[in-house]
Amino acid sequence: MAMQKLIEAVPGHDKDIFGIDAESIISALLLLILIIIVREIIGFLIPKIFSNISVGSQVAKDALTGSGKALGVAAGCWAGLYLADHMDWILSSLQLIMVVSLVVTAFRFVGVIHAFVLWTDDDGVLDGSQKTVVSAAESIMRFLIVVFGMVFIADALGFDLTTMVAGLGITGLALALAAQDTISNIFGATTVLLDRPFQVGDWVVIGAVEGEVIEIGLRTTLIRTSLDTVITMPNANLSNTPVENWGKRRFRRWQPIFKLDINSDPSKVSEFCDGVADLIASHEKTMKEEDSFARVSALGPDAIDIGCNIYWDINSGKVEREARDGFLINVMDLAKSHELNFHDNRRRHSA
Numbered sequence: 001m002a003m004q005k006l007i008e009a010v011p012g013h014d015k016d017i018f019g020i021d022a023e024s025i026i027s028a029l030l031l032l033i034l035i036i037i038v039r040e041i042i043g044f045l046i047p048k049i050f051s052n053i054s055v056g057s058q059v060a061k062d063a064l065t066g067s068g069k070a071l072g073v074a075a076g077c078w079a080g081l082y083l084a085d086h087m088d089w090i091l092s093s094l095q096l097i098m099v100v101s102l103v104v105t106a107f108r109f110v111g112v113i114h115a116f117v118l119w120t121d122d123d124g125v126l127d128g129s130q131k132t133v134v135s136a137a138e139s140i141m142r143f144l145i146v147v148f149g150m151v152f153i154a155d156a157l158g159f160d161l162t163t164m165v166a167g168l169g170i171t172g173l174a175l176a177l178a179a180q181d182t183i184s185n186i187f188g189a190t191t192v193l194l195d196r197p198f199q200v201g202d203w204v205v206i207g208a209v210e211g212e213v214i215e216i217g218l219r220t221t222l223i224r225t226s227l228d229t230v231i232t233m234p235n236a237n238l239s240n241t242p243v244e245n246w247g248k249r250r251f252r253r254w255q256p257i258f259k260l261d262i263n264s265d266p267s268k269v270s271e272f273c274d275g276v277a278d279l280i281a282s283h284e285k286t287m288k289e290e291d292s293f294a295r296v297s298a299l300g301p302d303a304i305d306i307g308c309n310i311y312w313d314i315n316s317g318k319v320e321r322e323a324r325d326g327f328l329i330n331v332m333d334l335a336k337s338h339e340l341n342f343h344d345n346r347r348r349h350s351a
Helices: 002-009 022-049 058-083 088-109 112-120 128-156 161-178 180-195 235-239 266-282 317-337 345-350
Strands: 203-206 209-216 220-224 230-234 243-245 252-254 257-261 293-299 303-312
Touching: 022 058, 022 088, 058 088, 088 128, 180 235, 209 230, 220 235, 230 235, 257 266, 257 317, 266 293, 266 303, 266 317, 303 317
Parallel strands: none
Antiparallel strands: 203 209, 203 243, 209 220, 220 230, 252 303, 257 303, 293 303
16 A cells, blocks of 8 residues: 555654554654645635636635635545555544534535525526525525534444434433424524515514514524614514514505695696696606595695605615605796795794
8 A cells, every 4th residue: 555655664663652653643644744735725626616606705705715625624534544444543533524524514615505596696686585595595504514414423423323313302302492492483484484574685673673684594583773783583583573574565655745835826726736646647656646646635824735645666765765856856846837835934933
């Protein structure tokens, strides 16, 4: 064997060092060098191979770099198993390190899911539904990797899996009671994924919490508030708490009131109302024209109230603000064209 020849070529290989067989020490050093070399090679190749997928995602780049190096350690240990077939303690150590490295590789590689979905998406931008699925898939994958990884590591350490499984049956009740909150959170996450009351990107109100859903995990859901803080909400709370989802609105209702001077010409006020109604009906961002209106709603001691009912067909706050701005400017122009003045409360007080 090539490795044995290398060991025999080292002077003093047949001696003991501090009571330890020199051959074992030399073998361990040679295997360590082999593992480091393989780790660097594979750690360099993996990001190159998946470079197209990781484009535009720093998380994916970090995941590929980390998983590539861990995979390199596993590959080096696998090669070492064939080179050190006569040294039991080294074989056991290599097997344990290989299993741990594979678990670490799988755990880190989960971060590539987001980049892969982004890479396969047509427009290169994930919507709320896709982000929700990616977030849930990552959480489930990490959970399964940890569970099965513990089993494989236990097997590599020499534990009797049959005895462990039997022991789980005895202690299962105690574990279930101790982890009932975690189990409730997992069931809550399952409910969210199946019923889909909201998705990543939606603005929700859950009890006293209001904000944008930024991540849905197995145990918790992260919500960013309007103050830019992040609230961690246990998923168990989602199964028995009403959820108000602003992101599922079919329309955005707006009811502005325009106050005209009480001395305005009634005929011009009527024409103004018809003109505002025409603006609402002709606007490209409005809907439900049959339920929209602009009419005199109240007469005060010094003002005429023109009440409006408008339904925006808009799913973006930014677009809604722009639409309101343009609509209000058109209303101002319409009032001027009819020689109407908006009520100024300062005039009454100054009089």
